[in-house]
Amino acid sequence: MxxxxxxxxxxxxxxxxxxxxxxxxxxxxxxxxxxxxxxxxxxxxxxxxxxxxxxxxxxxxxxxxxxxxxxxxxxxxxxxxxxxxxxxxxxSIDVTLPGRKVRQGNRHPLTRVIEEIEDLFVSMGYEIAEGPEVEKDYYNFEALNLPKGHPARDMQDTFYITEETLLRTHTSPVQARTMELKKGEPIRIICPGKVFRRDNDDATHSHQFMQIEGLVIGENIRMSDLKGTLDALAKKMFGDDREIRLRPSFFPFTEPSVEMDISCFKCGGKGCNVCKHTGWIEILGAGMVHPNVLEMAGYDSKKVSGFAFGIGAERIAMLKYGVDDIRHFYTNDSRFLSQFHRTEG
Amino acid sequence: MLVSLNWLRQYVDIDGIAPEELAEKITRSGIEVDAVIDRSQGMTNVVVGHVVSKEKHPDADKLNVCQVEVGEGDIRQIICGAPNVAADQKVIVALPGARLPGGVKIKKAKMRGQESNGMICSLQELGVEGRVVPKAYAEGIYVLPKDTVPGSDALELIGLRDTVLELGLTPNRSDALSMLGVAYEVAAILSQEVKLPEIQYQTVSEKAEDYIKVSVEAKENPLYAAKVVKNVKIAESPLWLQHYLMAAGVRPHNNVVDITNYILMEYGQPLHAFDYDALKSSEILVRLANEGEKIVTLDDQERSLKAHNLVITNGQEPVAIAGVMGGANSEVTSDTTTVVIEAAYFDGFSVRRTSKELGLRSDSSARFEKGVDPNRVLIAGERAAQLLAELAGGEVLEGTVAVDDLDKSPARVVVSPDFINNRLGMKISLEDMLSILNRLQFDVEAANGMLIIDAPTRRQDIKIEEDIVEEIARLYGYDEIPMTLPEGNEQIGGLTPYQAKRRIARNVMEGAGLYQAVTYSLTSDELAQKFALKAEDTTKLLMPMSEERSTLRQSLIPHLIEAAGYNVARKADSVALYEIGSVFLGKTEDELPYEEEHLALVLSGKWVDHAWQGEKLTVDFFVAKGIIESLFEKLGLTDRISFEKANVDGLHPGQTAAILLDGEKVGIIGGLHPIERKKYDLKETFVAELNLKAVLGAEVEELVYASVPRFPAITRDIALELDRSKPAGEIIEVIRAAGTKLLKEVKVFDVYEGDKMEAGKKSVAFSLTYFDPERTLTDEEVVSAHNKVLKALTEAGAELR
Known part of the structure; x- marks a missing residue:
């Protein structure tokens, strides 16, 4: 057993x-x-x-x-x-085969630029003000020290709807409306929006484009405040090592008026094709709010002062991303739009 | 404004400063220099030649064989094809080895067998713009005065050894529309003096007032002065004058016209010369035109005038449109012997209106429009008399005949240094301020802590304290302004709820795979109301540039469809775009259209394309609807939204719905009609548009947490046989209404239409979920609740399968 x-x-x-x-x-x-x-x-x-x-x-x-x-x-x-x-x-699988990507779209490059600027100014205590694209002659011109027949009206070729209404040529009427609304109170706003000029569309002109304007009104607002604010904007949009310079200019709604250049971000100021060999790139117009503009909106120009600036979103986007033709922003070619997906920096 | 530095040197010392450096200084202190133009353009070996003889080329009809002396005893044979070449002319010769503008190099050559040692030049070949070349030489070579010396530097002689600054003037700086104005600016920048022209001339004993009488019947003309010059010999102007004019972009004509243009450029004061005999009267009457009155202007156009246009007349008929253009009837010609020089001040607004209406912009109107210096009007007239005597052999009659009510006093501005410094955020000393104002040649006095300033009348832009702030700052240097941030802010920045929600809407669209598009607000009349949620009166441009951009849109869809078509035409197999923008509806009380922000999307072609896995999905109605539903879910509006079958022109009648929020229409969604698709060569395409203002504006409840279910849910399925046309949405409404509070969810999980169904019927299956967050449901409770649903369905005519 x-x-x-x-x-x-x-x-x-x-x-x-x-x-x-x-x-x-x-x-x-x-x-x-x-x-x-x-x-x-x-x-x-x-x-x-x-x-x-x-x-x-x-x-x-x-x-x-x-x-x-x-x-x-x-x-x-x-x-x-x-x-x-x-x-x-x-x-076991071939992990090098492509994945099932989730479709994702993205912002238009102009919105991207505008939101970036909005966020900067919101962080500095600004509100965002918006207004109509069809405006009254009064808010677009007259309230901005541009009475009818003023030669400076030629600076902006206008699409009129009637004698008294038009497609706004800048977002400044939003400033005029805000001033009227605030009745003498301090203001800090940024105004983004579509604007229109009588231009034939080509590589550098567009009958419709986007602007962002800023307005600050209060006691003792100085030109140095404008310069410091613009410096912050230039650094935010084009990098911390950018320098700015102001040049005298003319806008009927500001006095003094300036144009701002930034040191060329491509060559750093040595001179290249981007800055047309000057080392500087013209970015925006600005100035101290003209007393007539303040008075028309009911502010006492002896007591308060202010500054304003205006930027073309297309210009910023073209410089920042190296876009060579303004029409790209309005043809909505997916091959163009999809390039503005990723983050930077 | 084109500023010849050779000319500018007559008034201000700019020696020792390179043109580029001068340009930079001018730009940084106020007037933008757009370009620095070297008129010599690097040309070499261009000399004066004397055409000793000219013979026809033996083998070419249009060519001449010229023997040209280009230096003492240096005679060369040059072939020339210009029609106006002639023996004994003094001409401009580019010698072999010469470089001309546009990269042209001159070499010895043979032309039809004849040797040619250089080229006889036209001004255009030397880089002068054709439009400023005197008419006599516009089609051929340029001929120099007889007394020029062969072999000498031709470029020097014709003023091409010069640099021109092109100024980009802003409308406020009309003072710099003159050489003297620029001289004052440059003098202020460089701390130099301005040398004004010396005006001296002899007069004859006859009096101007015996020749002409001046009267003015219009307030638009506060100053009109006339000078009379006899025995003028019309001829070409001296070379220097012609070349200054050409450098300034003005075509020389004859000495009289050139002198008025020269003074226009020198003083910024437009003048006009009339042929005295052609006036046919001894009277100048300035008045408003009669409605419909006609005048033929110098450009040979007949102009019809309006009652507000200011005209110069001979007492009867117009002889000039004031400040805009002279009349052909009184034009200075080669036969003119006596001229009347007009020096006047015309109201800017009036000139501007007239020149705009007539489409006639001239150097003259451009200056009047912006306001000329009241104190230079009469001086300019004197300067004209002087030059007519010097350069045209004229005899100036004694006196000036004038009507003068013009206020010539300077603008006074009183400003405190503190105001200036406070406005700038700087600490500029009083001394520095006074020094700057002195450099600008402003009359200034410091008294009682204030600056009392009389600005010269050439600076029409200086009126208020802020203007002085700018003058001080720009000459002190904007680089010196420190950088600060505004003080004393009590405002908390941020986005409004609407703005914040709009960004969320963008995120939802982009998260769903759509790219943001921006299209034009202006469209054609035809497309303006297409797909509109509610079509209202359109807003049209007064003077559109094209029909395509003539009317403001009432829907975003047409341009998105165009964009889809654009992409598909470029081989895109999938298009997914959305746009947020305003539409323009009717008219509000304040005459503006009602602007409503909308969101629209277009989907076309493939939606899912996982190629190697073989998973493909083409866009359909439900892809589009799903995206819209996701947006409503994000906005907390799901329960308040319903979709209702609808008809929209241009959309597929069987695949279109109206979108309702709380029963109010806020949008549309649908497939593009096959006929529309064909227009843009699109395959399956779906669009949607929402009234974003209404959707984002809808108030939603505060978000409060609901307890997470701890007890099991029970599901029951129901399959129903329905008419094919019966919307499932209605059935869901019936189920929801009948289900007690225990019914938490209703889902469609199957839809079947096909062979196994009776014709005209479909089967739809629903899954109902019941639960109670507080406890486990009993079978009886579920049965009871479910039975209520079944009963309601039967009553609604649905047949259980």
Missing amino acids: EQQLKQLEQEALAKLQAAANLKELNDVRVAYLGKKGPITDLLKGMGKLSPEERPKMGALVNAVRENVTAQLEERVAVLEEQAILEQLEKE
């Missing part, structure tokens, strides 16, 4: 090793350790043994069973691991 047991053990262990997968292994387990298996049979047959032999045999059978069980478990672990490896192998 002992011999028989040893032989069974050998057989079982051999079949365990031979089992190629978990199913075959289970068959081996059922065959040898199951209720109807030979080891169970042997245990059942122990009744025929003498009382002295029984414990000895019992121990022996148990030992065999434990050994087979242990080896079986070991073998199960091996085969399970093997099965997982096979599964992993089967499931």
Whole structure:
């Protein structure tokens, strides 16, 4: 019997090793350790043994069973691991194939520029003011020290709707409206929006374009405040190492009036094609609010002063991104628009 | 304004300053120099030649063989094709080795077998603009005066050894529309003196007042002065004068006309010369025109006048349009012997209106419009008399006949130094301020802590304290202004709720895969109302530049469709664009159209294209609707929005819906009609437009957290047989209305129309979710709630499958 047991053990262990997968292994387990298996049979047959032999045999059978069980478990672990490896192998993929990209659009480059400027000024305590694109002659010109027949009206060719209404030629009427609304109170606003001029569309002209203007009114607003504010704007839009310079200019609604240049961001001031070899790039017009403008809106020009500035969003975007034709902003070619997706800096 | 530096040197010392440096100084202190033009353009070897003989070329009809002396005893053969070349002329010769503008190099050459050692030049070949070349030489070579010396430097002689500054003048600086004005500016910058021309001349004993009488019947002409010069010999002007004019961009004509133009450029005071005999009267009467009165101007155009146009007449008929252009009837010609010189001050507004109406802009009107210096009018007339005597052999009659009511007093500005410094944020000393004002030649007196300033009348732009602030600052240097930020802000900046929500709307659109487009607000009359949510009266331009951009739009969709077409024409297989912009509706009380901000989108072609996985989806109605629904979800409006089948011109009648917010129409969505698609060569294309003002303006409740469900939900499915035309949305409404508060969600999970259904029917399956956040529902409760739904559905005529 002992011999028989040893032989069974050998057989079982051999079949365990031979089992190629978990199913075959289970068959081996059922065959040898199951209720109807030979080891169970042997245990059942122990009744025929003498009382002295029984414990000895019992121990022996148990030992065999434990050994087979242990080896079986070991073998199960091996085969399970093997099965997982096979599964992993089967499931492995070419990770270099492209993913299922989630479609994403993005802002128009002009909106991108405008929001960047809005955010800068909001952080400095400004509000954003908006107004109608169809304006009254009064807000677009007269309230800005440009009475009818003023030669400076020629600076802006205008689309008229009637004698008294027109497509605004700048966002300055929003300033005039805000001043009228605030009735003498201090103002800090930024005014973005579409504006219109009678121009034939070409690489550098567009009958519709976008402007962002700023207006600050309060007690003791100085030209140095304007310069400091414009410096912050130049650095935000074109980099911290930009320098600015002011040049005298003329706008009917400001006195003194200036134009602001920035040091060329491409050549750093040495002279290149971007700055037309001057080292400086003209960016915007600005000035101290003309007392007539303040008075027309009900401000006491002896008590308060202010500054204003106006930027063309297209000009900023063209310089910043190197766009060479203003019409790109209005043809809405996906191949153009999709380039303004990623972040910078 | 073109400023010849050779000319400018007559009035101010600019020696020792390079033209570029001078230009930079002028630009930085107030007047932008647009260009620095070297008139010699690097030319070399251009000399005076004497045409000794001229013979026809033996083998070419249009060519001449000339022997030209280009230095003492240095005679060269030069072939010349100009029609006006002649023996004994003094001409300009470019010798072999010469470089001319445009990269032209002159070499020895043979022309039809004849040797040519150089080129006889026209002014155009020397880089002079054709429009300023005197008419006599416009089609051929330029001929020099007889007394010029062969071999001498021709460029010097014709004033091309000169630099011209092109000034970009702003409307306020009309004082710099004259050489003297520029001289004052340059003198102020360089701390130099201005040398004014000396005016001296002899008069004859006859009196001007015996020749001409002047009367004025219009307030638009406060000063009219006439001088009379007899025995004028009309001829070419001396070379120096012609070349100053050409440098200034003015074409020389004859000595009389050139003198008036010279003074226009020198003093900025327009003058006019009449042929005295052609006036046919001894009277000048300035008056307003009669309505419809006619005059033929110097450019041979007949002009019809209006009653507010100011005219100069001979007492009867107009002989000039005041300040704008002279009449052909009184023009100075080669036969003229006696001239009347007009020096006048015409009201700027009147001149501007007239020149605009007639479409006649001249150097003269440009100056009157902006206001000429009242104190230079009479001086300019004297200067003309002097030059007519000196350069045209004229005899000046004694006296000036004038009507003069012109206020010539300077503008007084009183300003405190503190005001100036406070406005600038600077601390400029009183001494520095006085020094600057002196350099500008402003009369200034410091008294009681104030600066009392009389600005010269040539500076019409100086009127108020702020003007003085600017003058001080620009000459002190804008670089000296420090940088500060405004003090004392009590305002917290930020976006309005509407502005913040608009940015969110942009984020939703872009997160859904759409690019933001910007299209034009102006469109054609035809497209203006197309797809409009509510078409109202359109707003049209008074004078559009084209029909295509004549009317303000009432919908954003037409231009987005055009943009889609543009992209598809460039092989884009997928287009997804949105735009936020205003539409212009009707008219409000204040005469402006009502502007309403809208959001629109266009989708065309592929939507999903995961190529190698073989997953493709073309855009359809529900892609577009899903995007719009996402926006409403983000805005917290989902439960208040409904879609209702609708008809919109240009959209697919079976694939179009109106979008309702609280039952009010706020938008449309639909497939583009196949006929419309064909126009733009588009495949499946879907559009939507929302009244963003209404959508973002809708107030929503505060966001309050709802407890996260801890108890299981129970779902029940229902399949219904419906008429094909029955909207599922209506059924959902029925289910929602009947479901108790336990019904939390209704979803459509299957729609089937096909063989297995009766014709005209469809099957729609819904999944209903019931739960109670407080406890686990019992079967009975669910059954009871669900039965109510089933009952309502049956009552609504839906058939359970």
